[in-house]
Amino acid sequence: MNEQELREGLRSEMAGVTPPPPLSTGAALGAARRAHFRRRALWASLGSAAVVLAVTGFAVVTTPDGRLYQPAGNGPLASPDASGDTKQAWPTGPDGRPQEDRTARAGSKYEQGTHLLSEAVSVIPSGYTTPEDPPNQSAEERTLRTHQAQFEDKVDGVDVWSYSSSVAVAQGKGTGRVIVEVHDAGNQLPTEPCDLAQTFWGMRGECQVETAGTTRVGVVIRPTDDDRLDQWSAYRHPDGVVVFVAQTVRLDESRPALTKLPFSVPQLAALAVDERFHLR
Template sequence: MSGEELRDALRSEMASTTPPPPMSTGATLGAARRSHFRRRAVWASLGSAAVVLAVTGFAAVGNPGDRVYQPAGGGLPAAPDSGDTKEAWPTGPDGRPQEDRTARAGSKHDQGVRLLNEVLSVVPDGYTKPDDPANQPAEQRTLRTHQAQFEDKVNGVDLWSYMSSVAVAQGNGTGRVIVEVHDAGNPLPTEPCALARNFWGMQGECQVETVGAAQVGVVVRPGSDARLDQWSAYQHPDGVVVFVAQGAELDESRPALTNLPFSVPQLAALAIDERFHLE
């Protein structure tokens, strides 16, 4: 099995309870990059495949020793790796190239931590933000995560994306709020609904919401890919892209939320919120 076939198989397995992610930018880029939330169970079942992943650039989420987080899908897809991909990874704070796309220390990692804290800060009153209990079984979905991931080098500039996911609960139900940010210079489309439909390659019924002078694309109803219920997308004038998503269900082991945390106008306003405008 080739490295690309292995990555495809892993993404399929790690899509949790929903279809595998066609990960982002259009048909050409559409099935290649990160599993932006993955399971230890997959690592265990694949055994020595972890060695292959270290070479092929499959990014794990979190710090060494942490539980691996399982996203519903991925973000901006990378162009296919060629040759020795280790040479392409950015240099970490220790002066050595990263082992894969994920920053586990340094300023980029810190941006991911910042984004997680900002996501926690916007969860509305009436919803709790449960955290992982001590000694949680590895097969259970982690409730909070953050990741800083190297996407590509364009004109000598490293492009990164940052993603955080937070479980939100009300009554017996548990859902999630996800924010993903892409550096300026990314190849994502600029038209609001085209941008929104690019998130994790998902489609759906989109409408343009006006927030001040900004035009924000909001998918108010997903298509056949229902990993999330609603999401908004905005490209800042400097090119930074922000996606804000909400889902009523965290996983099959927990009841879903009765009500989503944000209304459509609130979801649109969050996409332009300066707290998520990482630079």
């Protein structure tokens, strides 16, 4: 077979092939939207899975430079729309629109997070300072004082939120961190003090029950195999609100650590029942 015969044979074969139907614009857009939502759900799932410190769901990850990364997780799903796409139904923000993800960036929930940070700063003992981030830094860039309000779940038709604050604590050349986290009533966290304490950030450790006044508080005095935190306490108020208070001698790897923790074990237990952290 010469070259000319080969060409003619190929043309004959191509002429016998039925061309595919033209691509529908609507179908293409629908497929693109579905792919977009699948990718978004996948990233949310990966963010939630990476959350080794989910105080029972509060997504926070300490990065190597000490930053607190708080990825959004999956939320409740609404029914598919007319195109077959499924969209996440986040709580409505103060502008009347659904939030972009779990985190509130304005409104009453956001203000609760701001308030919690102020209260956390107020309990740092004398002899320590609480350095602040430069005023021109965005919320995402701050490492010394951070706060967040995050939607956790809808329980019996009621939105359940968590609020977190982190305060850098300095003394001499060392810098550590104090963290306070609060979960709304209606959360699905355990009731028994040490069971509750061992849910914080998914960490485990040597736990003991401390008495603060007339209340029993779970305090992990030593983590087993995770050194992100040194100690933390946990308390469930009678109305169901849960408070965690944690401390660590090291803020991040770029700064020297404190020579000692800011609070004793009894003080850490007392902070968990402190009414200043009893958000309603």
